[in-house]
Amino acid sequence: MEHVTDIDKKAFIDDCKEIVKTTIALENIILSEHELTILTEEIMDTSLMIGGDYSKDNIRAIAVQYVRSDFLPRFKKAHGQ
Secondary structure, eight states, X not given: OTTOOOOOGGGTHHHHHHHHHHHHHTTTOXXXXXXXXXXXXXXXHHHHHXXXXXOHHHHHXXXXXXXXXXXXXXXXHHXXX
């Protein structure tokens, strides 16, 4: 990927996971800790790809879009579940 800033996820993963967990829980979506980590990293990557960062607003907005697009079947299929 050209022109994508690489930000180390390790410093942000816990905060982002909490944002994603809270956002998807509003739609009664509960994931295992492993699934939540994978989803959060995917959302974090998406944020960077669209020119954003790991801010609370960006992560929440993308998580909301995932929920609105009924991400769960695609996510489960993509990750062998």
